[in-house]
Amino acid sequence: MNGINKEKKKVMKKILRLITSFVFCVLLITLLKVVDWDFFVTFSYVPTVQDVFKELFVNLGRFGFYHDILSSLGRVYLGFGCAAVLAIPFAILIVENEIVKNYVYPIFEIIRPIPNVAWVPMSIVLFKTINSSVLFITFIGAFFPILINTVEGFEHINENYIKIAKSFHINEKTYITEVMLPAAAPHIFTGLLIGMSGSWLGVVVAEMISGQSGIGYLTWVNYTLINMPGVVMCMLVIGGLGAISSWIIRKSSKLMHLDGKRGET
Numbered sequence: 001m002n003g004i005n006k007e008k009k010k011v012m013k014k015i016l017r018l019i020t021s022f023v024f025c026v027l028l029i030t031l032l033k034v035v036d037w038d039f040f041v042t043f044s045y046v047p048t049v050q051d052v053f054k055e056l057f058v059n060l061g062r063f064g065f066y067h068d069i070l071s072s073l074g075r076v077y078l079g080f081g082c083a084a085v086l087a088i089p090f091a092i093l094i095v096e097n098e099i100v101k102n103y104v105y106p107i108f109e110i111i112r113p114i115p116n117v118a119w120v121p122m123s124i125v126l127f128k129t130i131n132s133s134v135l136f137i138t139f140i141g142a143f144f145p146i147l148i149n150t151v152e153g154f155e156h157i158n159e160n161y162i163k164i165a166k167s168f169h170i171n172e173k174t175y176i177t178e179v180m181l182p183a184a185a186p187h188i189f190t191g192l193l194i195g196m197s198g199s200w201l202g203v204v205v206a207e208m209i210s211g212q213s214g215i216g217y218l219t220w221v222n223y224t225l226i227n228m229p230g231v232v233m234c235m236l237v238i239g240g241l242g243a244i245s246s247w248i249i250r251k252s253s254k255l256m257h258l259d260g261k262r263g264e265t
Contacts, residue, residue, distance in 0.1 A: 047229040055229040072203050072214040079138030080199040087143050091150035112144045116202045120209045134206040141202030142195035153187025189253045200242045
């Protein structure tokens with residue numbers, strides 16, 4: 001019972017800190033707008049809190065607003081899921097197979113630094129539908145962070161784990177599932193978190209440039225209409241959805257012990 005109460009207090013403290021941080025940020029921006037700050041950056045065109053909330057309430061009554069959110073969520077989670085499913089096994093191949101490591105992986109190292117936005121024209125050419133091209137950009141945004149972090153995790157496994165595994169003559173499948181994956185779990189967890197951020201970045205960029213729906217597309221539409229309260233509202237929605245996505249990964253990782261904290265409950 002005491003444990004449950006402690007957990008509730010911990011959650012309440014986190015919520016209170018989050019609200020305090022948000023309120024402080026809003027007050028700071030409001031103050032800078034009131035004093036008409038114009039040094040290096042200007043706050044003249046930043047909308048008021050009232051205008052942003054008014055825009056939010058208006059959009060909450062529109063069916064299209066929910067359609068845009070669901071469109072972006074679907075692309076993010078599908079692209080992220082495909083990236084995770086492909087990146088982790090590929091990382092195992094890179095570490096365990098010399099041919100893949102020496103002849104295939106270098107190609108990925110060359111294309112890895114290419115920004116998401118640079119992939120948009122090529123994705124439009126490669127795929128027949130806009131939705132497929134947006135999904136590809138979302139996938140790219142998550143694939144490389146997951147891949148690189150997973151490879152790093154596998155390459156920095158404690159030597160003692162490897163020696164113990166060899167001494168017991170375990171087969172390759174058991175070695176991968178019982179030694180490699182648990183030992184590299186913290187790196188994989190970090191890769192998943194960064195990959196989720198990359199997916200959201202990818203989907204927003206792609207929807208802004210070539211999309212016909214989604215929260216990124218709605219952000220761009222509001223910008224072209226010079227509707228700054230709408231732009232800020234979309235930014236806050238993207239931030240909120242991204243934070244929830246990261247929270248889901250953190251909770252899932254704790255349940256599966258991917259965060260490397262097996263001793264915690």
